[in-house]
Amino acid sequence: MCVCVQVLPVKDADFSWATNTEQPTLEGINLSIRKGDLVGVFGKVGAGKTSLLSAIIGDMSRREGEVLVYGTIAYPPQNPWILSATVREHILFSYEYEEGFYNKVDEACALGPDLALLPEEDATEVGEKGITLSGGQRVRIALARAVYARADLVLLDDCLAAVDSHVARHIFT
Template sequence: MVAEELDDEAIDRTPQTSEKNKLIESYKADFSWEVPANSISDSQNSSSSLRNITLSVNRGELVAIVGKVGAGKSSLLSAFLGEMEKICGNVSVRGQIAYVPQQAWIQNMSLRDNICFGQPYNKILFNKIIEACVLRPDLEM
């Protein structure tokens, strides 16, 4: 409630009807979850969460953002939504962006019931899911 308002001008937003084919463009942009201590920020000394982001997404492209937990996938999306402070660089978004974040949840039931989700138990499929979710080390503990 006491946080500073985000700068609406940090990201150049133009309608999708513009002639440009690039829907999202970022050039050497740094983003941070925190407002820099001084108004003239030195990118090299800032506590940037994302650094030197150069990205271009053309109309009609399908883009996947993949990486390990904590690599910055959600932060990158938040940056393009204008939810992070832009420290330096240029960012343009043409058209509208919709973002539905992943929300982890679990039913108040057994692990098996959460995986089967009302379907009959299938040991082979169950074990494939345990392996795919990398749950084996947790279950062994």
């Protein structure tokens, strides 16, 4: 029998972007996510999907209710940030390099073809002082960083929108 551990309970929570506003941005949020769950949040543009993720990671002010996070969170945002560093440094992000796991993450995030085109593969510096990456490459590097972190909770903010449909299918699978 599997005992599923609750990773994220949110109970009757209201959130705002500014602490001095009267009307909360998100109201009455109730959510329960257990380890191993795959949860999708769907809605129109501007419905609050990104705000919900921002509330969970603490970027919004909680005005009411309770939010508990048990464990670690990885969050590749819609518009991932890129530092002036190598591709590998972006993915490892201070974690120890484990070749076998790193290669699995590379494959899962469909980075192989892109790395093969870079002058020094994953040792290529990207960002301000390095080469510029496409939106899809930036998203997949941020996703690889999240996967490599082995977080208890991974919050994905529309990370498949910037990639081709066949790449999106590969990543989702």
